[in-house]
Amino acid sequence: MSYKHQVAEKIADALAQQGVENYPKETVYGMLETPPNPAMGDIAFPCFQLAKALRKAPPMIAAELAEKISGDPLRESTAVGPYINFFLDQAAVAKQVIGTILAQGSAYGDSHIGQGRKVPIDLSSPNIAKPFSMGHLRSTVIGNAIANIMEKQGYQPVRINHLGDWGTQFGKLIVAYRLWGDEAKVKAEPIKELLTLYVRFHDEAKDNPSLEDQGREWFKKLEDGDEEALHLWKWFRDESLKEFMKIYDLMNVSFDSTNGEAFYNDKMDRVVTLLEEKGLLTESDGALVVSLDEYDMPPSLIKKSDGATLYATRDLAAALYRHESYDFAKAVYVVGNEQRLHFQQLYKVLEKMGYAWARDMHHVPFGMMLKDGKKMSTRKGKVVLLEEVLSQAIADVQKVIEEKNPSLANKEEVARQVGVGAVIFHDLKNYRLNDINFSLEEMLTFEGETGPYVQYTHARACSLLRRGNFQPASAPLAEGALDSKEAWAVITLLNGFPEVIERAADNFDPSQIGKYVIDLAQSFNKFYANVRILAEEEDIKASRLQLVAAVVAVLKEGLRLLGLAAPEEM
Template sequence: MNFKGEFVNVLYDALDGQLDKIKLKHMIEQPKFDYMGDMAFPCFELAKILRKSPQVIALEITERLNTPLFEKVEAVGGYVNVFLQKRAVSSIVINQILSQKEDYGRVNIGEEKVITIDFSSPNIAKPFSMGHLRSTVIGNALALISEKAGYQPIRINHLGDWGTQFGKLIVAYKKWGNEEQVKQQPIKELLKLYVKFHEEAEKLPTLDNEARNWFKKLEDADDEAISLWKWFRDESIKEFSKVYELLGIKFDSYHGEAFFNDKMDRVVTLLEDMKLLQESDGAQVVPIENMPPCLIKKTDGTTLYATRDLAAAMYRQETYHFAKSLYIVGNEQSLHFKQVFAVLDKMGYAWQEGMIHVPFGMILKDGKKMSTRKGKVVLLEEVLKDAIALALKDIKEKNPNLDHQEEVARQIGTGAVIFHDLKNYRQNDIEFSLEDMLKFEGETGPYVQYTHARAASLLIKGNYQARIENINIHDEAWPIISKLIAFPEIVQRAMEEYDPSQIAKYVIELARAFNKYYGSVRILDDNEQKQERLALVYSVKVVLNEGLRLLGIEAPEEM
């Protein structure tokens, strides 16, 4: 049952339909303190419509609200405060979770429509650095959340496997590369060559021209250029797959930039036919109101990211018929996506309205952006392995008899890294600190995982017998029930705002509420309330497990 929805319905009736239900739903607030109730409706906006004081309106609404789910309704300072009937509501919520299990919290705002999610998208021939963590874990979480919200997600890894950087890499390899060394440590050696190119190009600017020439050869399908490019690409994907395996992430498509090479002429032709292209200093551009023009072809005839992204958008719409298309790409690309979406709009494609850039802040090192070209890079695989090693050390010290120690250490270590990212609002920058990331107390993934494992242990010790019945939960459990009630709405808000941190903050709050309960109530005492208390524990375990899953984190049964 949706208790907020019930409040909306009775408010709608009390106001004789003067505000629509969507508006009412957005107006309902969560009071700051328990003594102010479980939900509150502010009447200040209605004062203008009804020409009465908010206090008078609150009193009038209070007199007209009537539902057995409300224990008390009061008018305070222009607010209608509602107190839910604790025992009846607790029984309803726990029975919902017992019957629905992991389906609890599912909302069908997506109506089974397709949503494409472009995320991770590392550049080949470069290491999978901490800089790629954000797009990877935010995108994966949004894919999982969108599925929970009723969409059909298509996960796309739009690999950076084309562009002038490959001209630079080919020049560097031909001048300073060693085939055997590259074969032994491909990514490490290719990064070294890439960094060396930039160091040398500062002294010898003509290297940039050589790189541009080699990239032009690559675009013209020169045999040597293509052969080197394929080698760099194959070795890179092998390395990336190790990281994705550790994180438990899979993709439906690895079509990178190169895949769209033969699809860009069509874009240029369409733009010409629609008379949208103009020449500007020898380049081809599409003018856009209130924005710089969108560059489609450079003076030397080479294409740009915009051309490629236009081709990719058209291909994805024709292939998947998406209702929404998300691009999980950093803040610094905001203008680029505004231009691409604006060009599609000028082309008359109504479906571009479903295209959304989901920006995020950077991971900083010592307050500065990590730069591959300067060699200031922290490898994501190494960070994950360090986190797993630390988790294993912790297990061996605190629970040496634990079964499957390596597997649990992987779940805890990768969970710590993912949670450290996703607990932050995505647009904020995050300072990289291995020490903070690997802490196992406070607002961390391992804290939530440990709470889940504690719940699992209690269920085994208490010999919990899952059954649906009239459950009589006492008032000390109400903070937990309040959190459980909120889960479906949190899922919906995380989807609507493309913000996985809503889920991360939620599971921390639920874990805290449960641990406070655990510290004050003797859950396993043998009396008539034991199975009811264990039903609450089971409900918490289900929702913590599902909340972590939506973040791309596993929940061990033991730790």
């Protein structure tokens, strides 16, 4: 139990003794604040809400309650106006926090709340035959981090790459290949050549609208199983996946399933039949829809007037398949913010079909990746390729290593870890709904709120442990070794790591951990700059190195949850 939970329990007990109802430990915990200035205390409790129940002024309530709350882990409880400020027993807290982290290592912050239940996570999902652009980065790294966080909470994540491998665009690509394609060029550089053909199709279609009709015709042939269309489609898909896997391997992202849109082709008739049986389908201009008027939403289009099925039909089939396959605790879709209405409609249709588990499905939206403040567009050829960005990031880090530390072991591996990590961290330190402007220069700086800064801090701390010949089975903390305000700031942050993971999981928000590791790195660097760690008496040095070792363990685990490596030397 964290110290905030212990304090919340003491406050709840004191209120219960005064006959105040509706303030259990969980409610009190949610009211606790962190004072803006550490000199004011470690935890604060505002008493405004209690005025009505106790029929007293908040300052009076604070003064009376403060006298009733004491004992471990508190050193002092003080009323300041309408607040009670709590000061923790720093020596006892330091011993408990550091001891726990060193004993548990990477398991610190683990939870069993998930009880091993499965959580399918729909992430990445690029379109085949198109390049893996910076625009696809967000779903990939946000989804992978959420999977890591859910696993930390005791769930069993199922990473699903729902590939965009079906739709009219493949009819267009087949037309483009038949008109202008060169087999040798496609084999040599599949994604680059297929993108060139795709962009050319849209350029030519401006002056020749009949190309759009041809594209639709060839997609219909594909749907009907035409041999040539299927052969080309499968070739485009296989070549694309090979290229994608190079990028996934570079980012250390793997999948449990690559069932894309095409996988559900034979599963959609069942959805239409179920909707008919439940009396949910109505006709609208020749198309079949599910009305969502009662939710003030447009109808969900299930089948076009020409009989073609749509995204909604396919996603309903996918939802049924996933529930039947995984019996999930929750299902997560990491898909851009522009699809918000689509998922709202999807869940409401499932609810109308009588599936209570639809309430356990979560759309996790995110903002756009911008270039010079504008959205990237594959169709217009205005795209920044992720593979090129990762390669450039790695090359730039290699240059820095050659300049600063040319004798570093495993230079290539460290350059990959730092270069790729910089790109991932630049995304995940931001709240996912915010748009992000692409800037390689900003990503790669070793100062400020960046991945390289956090990784370098971890490496610096590892260096301290090596130089100090740190032994894990250290003696108890020496009196006064960690009395500084800098040490206490680090200990307070370390103590809060499990709660940060919990918040990140509850809100599907990896940026909670991104911000946390930045704060911990900054706090540790202040400790490093202001407190002598190695040049001290042996017991003092050993105690301070225990704190350093705890920082190493938590930084490494925080970075791992985000999908980053933590090099021990840089």
